[in-house]
Amino acid sequence: MVNSRNNTTNLSNNSSALFEPSIVRSVREGSSGITIYETQDGTITNDSSLGVSSSFKYDAQGNGIKNTQQLKVDWSDFANHTFFNSAQVKTNVAFQKVLNEFPFDGTKQKVELFLDGLTGFERYVYNEFPKNKDYLIFSGTQPGETFGGTYVLTQDAAGAAYPDASVKVTGESFLDPGYSSMTLEYYCYLSESANNTEIIADKHVDANGFCVGISSSVDTTQAQMSFYAMSGSVSDSLSLTVSKGEWNHVAWVWDRNASVNKIFGYVNSVLVASSSNQVEMDYVSTNGTNLLIGSGSSISPFGVTPDATFSGYLDEFRLWHDVRSQTEIEQYQQKVIFSDDSKLKLYYRFDEPVDVNSNIVIDYSSNSLHGRLSSGGVTLGVRNIDKSISHPDNPMVYQKLIYSPILFPDSTEVFELQNDFLVDAVAYDKINPNLITRLIPPHYLVEGQENDGLDTEEGEIVSYTEGGQEPRSARLGGTQTLLLMLYTWAKFFDEIKLYTQAFSNLDYVDYNETDTVPDEFLQDMAGRYGLTLPPLFQGSSIEQFVEAENIDNIVSTNALSLQNVQNQIWRRILINMQDFMKSKGTLHSVKSFIRTIGIDPDSTFRIREYGGPNKQPLTYVRETKTEVASMLNFVSGGYIQSPFLVSDVSKTEPGWPYNSNINQNDQSLTSGSFTYEGIYKFNPNLSVGVSQSLIRLRTRGTFPLLQSNVVATKGGNISLYTRNGRYGTYPYQEMLELALTGADIFDGSPWYVSFGRQRSDDPSLNVSSDNVSSSYFLRVAKAENGEIVESYTTSSFYLETAPGGRPNMLETYFASTQASSSYIEIGFSLISQPSGLSTAYGSALNFPDQVPDDARFTDFSGKVGQIRFWSKYLNSSEWTEHVRNFKSVGVQKPTTNFNFVSTATGSFERLRLDCSTDQIVTQSNSSGEILLTDFSQNDFQMSGSNFANDYQVIDPQRFYFSYISPKFDEGSTVNKIRIRGFQDYNKVLESPCAESAPVYDIPKSEEPTDNERFSIDFSVVDALNEDIMTIFSTLDELDNIIGNPELMFSSDYPGLENLREIYFNKLTGQMNIKGFFEFFKWFDTNIGTFVSQLLPRKTKFLGTNFVISSHALERPKVQYNFEDIYLGDSNRDALKDTILLQLLQGEFSRY
Secondary structure (H helix, E strand, C coil): CCCCCCCCCCHHHCCCCCCCCCCCCEEEECCCCCEEEECCCCCCCCCCCCCCCCCCCCCCCCCCCCCHHHCCCCCCCHHHCCCCCCHHHHHHHHHHHHHHHCCCCCCHHHHHHHHHHCCHHHHHHHHHCCECCCCEEEECCCCCCCCCEEEEEECCCCCCCCHHHCCCCCCCCCCCCECCCEEEEEEEECCCCCECCEEEEEEEECCEEEEEEECCECCCCEEEEEEEEEECCEEEEEEEEEECCCEEEEEEEEECCCCCCEEEEEECCEEEEECCCCCCCCCECCCCCCEEECCCCCEHHHCECCCCCCEEEEEEEEEECCCCCHHHHHHHCCCCCCCCCCCEEEEECCCCCCCCCCCEECECCCCCCCEEEEEECCCCCCCCCCCCCCCCCCCCCCCCHHHCECCCCCCHHHHHHHHHHHHHHHHHHHHCCCCHHHCCCHHHHHHHHHHHCCCCCCHHHHCCCEECCCCCCEECCCCCHHHHHHHHHHHHHHHHHHHHHHHHHCCCCCCCCCCCCCHHHHHHHHHCCCCCCCCCCCCCCHHHHCCCECCCCCCCECCCCHHHHHHHHHHHHHHCHHHHHHCCCCHHHHHHHHHHCCCCCCCCCEEEEECCCCCCCHHHCEEEEEEEEEEEECCCCCEEECCCCECCCCCCCCCCCCCCCCCHHHHECCCCCEEEEEEEECCCCCCCCCEEEEEEEEECCCCCEEEEEEEEECCCEEEEEECCECCEECCCCCCEEEEEECCCCCCCCCEEEEEEEECCCCHHHCCCCCCCEEEEEEEEEEEECCEEEEEEEEEEEEECCEHHHECECCCCCCCCCCCCCEEEEEECCCCCCCCCCCCCEECCCCCCCCCCHHHHCCCCCCEEEEEEEECCCCCHHHHHHHHHCCCCCCECCHHHHCCCCCCCCCCCCCEEEEECCCCCCCECCCCCCEEECCCCCCCCCEEEECCCCCCECEEEEEEEEEEECCCCCCCECCCCCCCCEECCHHHHHHCCCCEECCCCCCCHHHCCCCCCEEEEEECCHHHHHHHHHHHECCCHHHHHHHHCHHHCCCCCCHHHHHHHHHHHCCCCCCCCHHHHHHHHHHHHHHCHHHHHHHCCCCCEEEEEEECCCCCCCCCCCCCCCHHHCCCCHHHCHHHCCCCCCCCCCCCCCCC
């Protein structure tokens, strides 16, 4: 027999070494042959069904099936499990068992044994049973009452109040502390109003006992609460402050140990007060006086006289004859407890439903001290709740409802549930040909009815469960003796048939929860494939693995236990077994398995095959990946706009555009060249308008004007309309329209859309300096798996200066038309002719008689993401990289055009706005508004409005993309088959290693270094490297920095240092290295061993490794000295252990 003891985990101090599991769960065979679980120090979890042969809750894999609960059956349909028994009898027996036998006041072991002892159908009924989590409202003294109000009266005599609902009816007194220490804890909520002097709990007579009260106060924010302890002429008290308008968990710990003798007060598990002096008291007894909760009498030793009964809310009232530690208080204040500890003397959860007729307050300790809810004066019904008044949320955040069934037979919810079951049961019994009563001669039942004096053959057993008003008062109707025997046989016949049917499912696994292999046989099923499923949570404790408690080593209760998660993952592995078993020995097999367990193999770590060619052009160094990002959904309406596109300081950045003077115009980010880009997607299954406005530039002043509008029309047409000249009379400025055809942006795929301008004097435009026309462009492209499959571009010169020499509004500030600069907007907005300007004037796109209707169209019903604005022109290499990699903000010269410096010292031509929509807040507020975070750190947050209220407006979106590989110089490759010769020269150009055919041999310098090594590497810099690559549009800049021959004698790469300084200005947070270590430890311990089962025997699996390496902008360099430039490594001075202090020089001459 295995002894057990309480193994309380101190969550506040549950620290361990970085690579040491905090708790080790092992399995061994006990002396009785039962599988048991141990914690690291060898102790066994106590007060549970662990080790009891009839229970299966803690059974390990391979112990077989003990109960039909473990079978995967759809219990909602009687046809799946009721073959010979009466469905009506089966239903009533299940309800009677739950109502009468559930041990609500029992230990955890009794509760677990009860639940494990139910049949599969009975457990289904229990799971469907109404559950309740509540608190008790104390009305307080009402107007017109002298001392009325609701209160709870508890007789300190076991089983005296409600003997039929009690397990202990001895009349024994439990609440007087005697010489014991005591802890009293409860949740309390006081309304934000003045309060009287009130008593929360009172058990005292004369000057003996204890009380808790509230002092009178007109303060609406806080109240003073006090605990009073008395023993004859000796007394002690302690006061603390609680907040009003919120729940406070209050714990009074009266520690009467000889070395302490003090009272301690905790609020929300924080020690806030303690007695200043030690006070030793004699035996404390009230001679069985009743305990009152919510009411009480005067406390003479302290001069406290209550003015009214308690007004407020109470929950989780617990009384212990023990000193509860701060850790115990914190760990269990939001969770229900069981009566395992004999020092728990009284426990009220106040979970009784409001629709029952009984006034009982159930005691969940094992002492049967059930209270009676009472009222005085003209107070309304004791459980009455005014639904028109808002009430606080329940404070028991982590209470498991599975342990809180409604056990009152007269509950409306219980009656309705039983009625629903019986309706189906009656219908099924009528058509069941195998009903056991139909398999015997009918006259047997007729004779039995006469002998037992019943009105019908079945008797009352098929009717509703009868009962009283309290728990354990349900009564099953009677029936004749013969039927009792037949129904008993039928119950076991049904159980046996369920077991035999389950054999047919042992080789079938499915995502469905029914008609599939039971969880207990998952490992056995994998064994028939020659595999062993990985135990996924070897370091977990029993409470984490089985009970779903404190999974993150903090106080919590999760919806699913780790055991449940493991079983679901095991099922997914078995379901996908065919895929990675058929591809066993390939990279696909390993990645398929890792995806099955819910991990993205392309983002968390590197799966590395060693080898590859000795040289590779940087052009071909890319990696493909899939990642879930997000997009802002406008399907249900919505509108977003940016702040004015203006810098907070005048232009002081060096470089183009050049300015001879500093003025307000230079602050506008549209004054030079600019580029807008975003990713758009439309749902092809939804009906949207024929035309959709993708992006608009507007300005706002006395006359709000529309400057540019990109409109997509079904049929593959996308147009840019722009008109930027300042308003004036005829002749008007001409409107520019750029049109693209063939781009079906409504096909359901993500599309890249970009537009902007190159200012007339932009050096990259390569035109004469006296040119007055800027170049406007429109680009649309679609990528698949990181390769551009469709691309459409157009551009045109445009004379921006309006007739009469009126300058354009992008570069020049006008108070009448611009409050500041231009701004971006997406979504419906009203575009109208400015009031105060007649049609004799012309400006922007506002005038309907001067521009087509589509130019002023604003509806948008799609999705948009990765919204960016650049105060530069993006060239071909830059925007194509952004198409291939949706996360890229790369530029051709990152040392010039990429920086996150907050001061105006960098280039003017850089990223100004980056609203990727990949943010924490994804739901609109109660007004339909949302803020889009600007990740460029330029503080250009876009504001959203007119969305649905409290709605998820940012949706997840999976992207398939490619990115520039940061591992361009490493010897690893997944492509071990490389074609060296092509007759088609176009294919030669597409290949990194091919030549024109025929090719007869490989040059020695290009012989590959392939081998059989394979590893899974974890590195904290992998994600960093991938992000670093997003600042490059090509590797040309990095190639020039590293390959510069002038740096041969340098000790480092100055260009890399410059890049590091630029890039790391972007990072503001810190990496969670410990969390990464923990994940690596879990993967290495639980998953790594299974991966080896998927590899060929010849593969040299190097295991899962935690790799510490430098990042992409941190490279070592060999420094050459002048005299050893042509020497081997072993002879170079810089690489020797000995430093030469003398250099001999001479001359050679011909003899």
